[in-house]
Amino acid sequence: MIALAVYLAVGYWLHVRHGFILGDALSRVSAAQSVLFSRDPHLAAIGFIFTPLTAVVQIPAIALSPLWPEMTERAFSGTIMSAVFMAGAVVQIMSMGTDRGLPRWYVLTVTALFALNPMIVFYGANGMSEAPFLFFMSWAVRRLIMWMVDDDVHHLVTAGGVAMGLAYLTRYDAVACIGAAGILVGLTTYSRARPAPRMRRALLDLIMVSGPGLAAFLGWAGVSWLITGEAFGQFTSQYGNAAILEQSGHTAPGFGEGLTFSAVCVMLLAPTLIPLAMWVVVRRRRTPDWHVLLAPTAIFGAALTFQAVSYATGSTFPFLRFYIVAIPLAACLAMLAVPDGVLAPAKRRGKYAPALRPERTEPRRRLAAYVPVAAAFAVAVPVTAWGMGQPEYAPQEYALGAVLAPQPDSVTEQKAIEHRIAASFSTEREIADYLEWLNLPDGSVIVDTEYGFAILAASKRPRMFVVPSDPDFTAALNEPTAHGVKYLLAVPRAGRGTADALNLRYPTLYDTGADLATLELEIPNNGDSQPDWRLYRVHDVSPAS
Incomplete structure (x- = not known):
């Protein structure tokens, strides 16, 4: 709370x-x-x-x-x-x-x-997908650690049947974690289950932990294909990630350069990750439950590997936030790098659970065992705060400086960029206010949500707009006057604007009105990486005119 x-x-x-x-x-x-x-x-x-x-x-x-x-x-x-x-x-x-x-x-x-x-505070507050992804991944890792200890089937049901399945419905990255969890659980059960049939038992546990994630993967792809004709819109749609990368002129780094960038991002978020990992290995290498290390390494490691390879191959952006799972990974290692107390009792201890002897430490040794680990984990807080201010690695976070430490008299180029990012979508809010002031009827303005989502979100009358999710969008775009459309909101036909539905239908709309409409208003944008808008009034071609 x-x-x-x-x-x-x-x-x-x-x-x-x-x-x-x-x-x-x-x-x-x-x-x-x-x-x-x-x-x-x-x-x-x-x-x-x-x-x-x-x-x-x-x-x-x-x-x-x-x-x-x-x-x-x-x-x-x-x-x-x-x-x-x-x-x-x-x-x-x-x-x-x-x-x-x-x-x-x-x-x-x-x-x-x-x-x-x-980073946790920022992404716990800003409405992005990192928060639910971290929740589901941390939940899955925690239950898999306990399963490694007590072989309780309840942990597999929760980790796979709930956490992994919902994680995929949050972020596509989860597909790598689902695969890693299946391999980890399958191999662990196979090594434990004696006598035979080891393969059947391993396969059952693998299905239990990865099956729901696979069902979510296939189900979401199937529904998408049935409704849009594209099973994986993120990768094939004109609005998807692959299209955005191409439209923005993003070029893939060299594979080595991409992996180096990813490694730096991980170190900015968890600078003591390697020492903590070594600490855990030394602490647990001779204990019966050494294998608890495999759960966080496999699940969080799969997410980090997925992002590193994705960036190195040019299929995603250089964003620090994509490596945020390094923080819960380090926190998990900090919990495993110290002596255990009495473990929580299992609801149904499995027959393949390893025999464990609870480990206790003398009071005089407690601080020596725990304080250095906590101190090592604490290093991440100032280092991450500094890393969020580095535009090369944190292009979405460093503009927080314009809010946290405003410098209205500064004339540096970087400060100007920070202020533009901080002012993002103020122009779209003004457009929404202006259109509401016109008191237009429903279905009067056509806008593509490629850039227009901010206008819709700011409007108190979203029914005023015709958007791509409306079943009559294409018909209204082809014959605006016949469908009661009075205005077209246009963006430049450049960059991501090349995928804008209005530009695809009327390539000269932004420049000339495409002999369809007359320019009524031009709105320069205050936000960073946001387009200048033009509001065109559709020609009235009714017989009465």
Whole structure:
């Protein structure tokens, strides 16, 4: 509850008070808003580029937006979502220590260092997908550690049947973790299960932990294909990640350079990860439960490997946040690098559980055993805070300086960039206000959500817009006048704007109006990497004219 309150307060301060909102967070808010308040409310309006869970869980909060518009306009529904999930991740980290009977002061120290890490605070407050992903991954790792100890089938059911399946509906990265969990559990059961049939038992456990994730993978792909004709829109759609990389002119780094960048990001987030790992190995190498190290190494390591290889091969962006799982990995190692107390009892101890002898330390040795590990983990807090201020590695985080330490009189180029990022989507909010002032009827303005999601999220009358999720979008775009469309919102036909549906249908729209409409308003954008807008009034070609 303390963590939840902190993340909600930080999110309110960033989003509502200062308007510091990341684009992906606001995009998810806009998608969930379309489910309830578009011209054709339906669940499929949530879209199939992102996996759905982070947007779906915001729907109840977004239902309150008529009473408090900041739920959508300032993406506070996203803050609620990420704050709840990140608070849950804090509970899972704490439980990794209480499960092992560690001293309460030590558990609370490591938990607090995790909860107050600057990256954890920021992504617990900003409505992005990192918070639910960390929650589900930490939950899965915690239960797999306990399964390694007591062979309790309840842990496999929770780790695979709940955490892994929902993790894939949060982030595509989870597919690597699902595979790693299946391999880890299958091999562990195979090595334990004696006598035969070892293979059958290993296969059953593998299916139990990875089957739900596979079902989520196939189910989401199938639904996407049935509705949009594309099974993996993130990779094949004009709005997907691959298309964005191409449109933005992003070039793949060399493979070695990409891996080096990833390694630096991991070190910025968990600078003592390698010493902690070595500490754990030395501590546990001769104990019966040495294999508990495999769970965090396999699951969190799979996520980090997936991101490193993705960037090195040019299929994703150079963002520090993609390596955020290094922080719970380090926290987990800190819980395993110290002497255990009395382990939590199993609900149903399995027949293949290794025989363990609870380990205790003398009171005079407690501080010597625990304090150095906690101190090593604490190093991450200042190092990560510094790393978030490095634009080369943290292009989405370093502009926080414009909010945390404003310098209105500064004239440096970097400060100007920071202020533009901090002002993102203020222009789109002004456009939404202007269109509401025009008091237009429903279905009067066509806009593509490629860039227009921020306008929809800021509007108190989202039914005014015709958007790609509406079943009549293509017909209205082809014959605007016949469908009552009065305005077209256009962006330049460059970069990501080349995929804008209006530019695809009318390539000269932004420059000339495409002999279809007359320029009424040009709106320069205050935000970073956001396009200048032009509002075109559609020609009236009715017989009365």
